Amino acid sequence: MTELTIEQHRILLDCAQTQGTPTYVYFEETIVRQINKLKKHLSGLPLQLLYAMKANHSVPVMQTMLREGLGIDAVSPAELVYALKIGFPVDRVLFSANNMTDGEMHYATERGVMLNVGELSRLEAFGQAYPGSDVCVRLNGQVGAGHHEHVITAGDKSKFGIPVEQVGDVHAIARKYDLTIVGLHQHIGSGIMDTKTLWQAISVILDASSSFENLRFINVGGGLGIAYRPDEQDLDMSSFDRLIVEPLKAFIDGHPSEGLAIWFEPGRFFTAQCGVLLAHVNTVKEGTTRTFAGTDSGMNHLVRPAMYGAYHHVLNLSNPEGPLNTYDVVGNICESSDFFAKDREVAQLREGDIIGVLDAGAYGMSMTTTYNMRSKPAEVWIDLAGEQRLVRPRRTVEEMVAQEMRQA
Numbered sequence: 163m164t165e166l167t168i169e170q171h172r173i174l175l176d177c178a179q180t181q182g183t184p185t186y187v188y189f190e191e192t193i194v195r196q197i198n199k200l201k202k203h204l205s206g207l208p209l210q211l212l213y214a215m216k217a218n219h220s221v222p223v224m225q226t227m228l229r230e231g232l233g234i235d236a237v238s239p240a241e242l243v244y245a246l247k248i249g250f251p252v253d254r255v256l257f258s259a260n261n262m263t264d265g266e267m268h269y270a271t272e273r274g275v276m277l278n279v280g281e282l283s284r285l286e287a288f289g290q291a292y293p294g295s296d297v298c299v300r301l302n303g304q305v306g307a308g309h310h311e312h313v314i315t316a317g318d319k320s321k322f323g324i325p326v327e328q329v330g331d332v333h334a335i336a337r338k339y340d341l342t343i344v345g346l347h348q349h350i351g352s353g354i355m356d357t358k359t360l361w362q363a364i365s366v367i368l369d370a371s372s373s374f375e376n377l378r379f380i381n382v383g384g385g386l387g388i389a390y391r392p393d394e395q396d397l398d399m400s401s402f403d404r405l406i407v408e409p410l411k412a413f414i415d416g417h418p419s420e421g422l423a424i425w426f427e428p429g430r431f432f433t434a435q436c437g438v439l440l441a442h443v444n445t446v447k448e449g450t451t452r453t454f455a456g457t458d459s460g461m462n463h464l465v466r467p468a469m470y471g472a473y474h475h476v477l478n479l480s481n482p483e484g485p486l487n488t489y490d491v492v493g494n495i496c497e498s499s500d501f502f503a504k505d506r507e508v509a510q511l512r513e514g515d516i517i518g519v520l521d522a523g524a525y526g527m528s529m530t531t532t533y534n535m536r537s538k539p540a541e542v543w544i545d546l547a548g549e550q551r552l553v554r555p556r557r558t559v560e561e562m563v564a565q566e567m568r569q570a
């Protein structure tokens with residue numbers, strides 16, 4: 163769990179006052195810290211970091227990634243175009259759309275962006291359309307991991323990637339259409355704290371790589387977890403060094419082809435801790451067995467608790483020293499899965515208080531909806547100098563209604 167500094171606490175209360183709620187606030191310094199942390203641990207490897215923009219595509223977040231030399235993992239045409247508009251060079255964007263259509267394939271290829279293909283039939287279609295091209299292939303090495311069943315993206319139950327057992331078919335299609343497999347990719351899941359399993363998965367694809375002669379990169383995916391609970395430890399970077407970085411270095415040193423690079427493509431590790439969702443406590447209600455603190459935000463703005471039972475720490479920013487009471491901190495959406503925290507001790511919440519839902523910078527805003535016809539939150543950027551900037555306003559009721567009626 164992120165510990166806020168006194169200054170960050172002050173800035174958050176200030177944002178709530180100047181921009182209102184619900185509002186996502188992102189601290190640039192946290193993103194830069196996380197990027198530097200990973201770069202430091204991976205130094206010595208021929209490395210390209212990509213950012214999985216599905217975690218958070220707010221413009222200044224993307225600009226920070228660009229400035230820091232990262233590339234982009236894009237999974238839809240809109241993500242792809244957005245990344246190019248931000249200024250990412252085409253050779254630093256990888257297009258990994260799931261169940262890719264012909265249209266999507268042409269869209270990326272015509273823009274010079276490399277495809278990451280996760281189905282044999284798509285590889286065949288790509289070969290037919292673009293014989294003699296370079297391509298990356300996503301493998302499923304049958305080792306998956308993640309913080310919840312829903313976010314495991316390898317293994318026999320997973321729809322992602324070409325089973326590693328079918329590598330022979332990959333070669334056959336490549337030969338047929340003179341395709342060069344220049345990259346191998348895997349992504350085994352999200353919120354992984356267990357570096358041993360991550361290495362197990364990586365070693366499967368490293369083994370598989372021996373039959374590919376023209377590889378320029380092996381992309382081992384994202385998935386690095388962060389601590390959300392106060393009693394949880396951050397990802398153990400010394401075991402990351404020992405179990406992953408050192409063996410990767412040994413692999414590269416022993417590899418016959420010069421210029422083979424290792425790519426990582428995290429989302430959460432870079433952005434989760436930078437974001438706080440600010441909400442206003444509208445109602446405090448005593449039920450028969452519990453006290454409900456009802457806010458002006460909810461599962462439409464941060465779906466992770468409802469979707470995965472995910473823990474996000476809730477702070478009462480207005481009354482941090484208040485006596486601890488136990489609450490269900492809930493949203494204003496008409497669903498009983500609409501909660502931020504259940505049975506949670508929080509410093510006494512009063513109507514009018516501002517809460518901060520912590521570690522909400524990844525898969526927060528990017529998974530929002532306008533369910534119940536409520537606007538998405540505003541977004542505020544706090545730059546390295548501590549200056550705040552509204553980067554996305556909330557929609558007014560009138561704008562929401564006009565937008566929906568235009569679509570009718």
Ligand code: LLP
Pocket residue numbers: 214216217235258313315349351352353354383384385386427428429430431466470524525
């Ligand atoms: N690469 C690919 C191909 C991915 O599909 C993903 C995430 C990533 C990289 C980045 O994974 P990360 O480093 O962020 O774990 N909504 C879920 C997480 C879903 C992740 C989907 N794919 C959550 O809130 O926990």
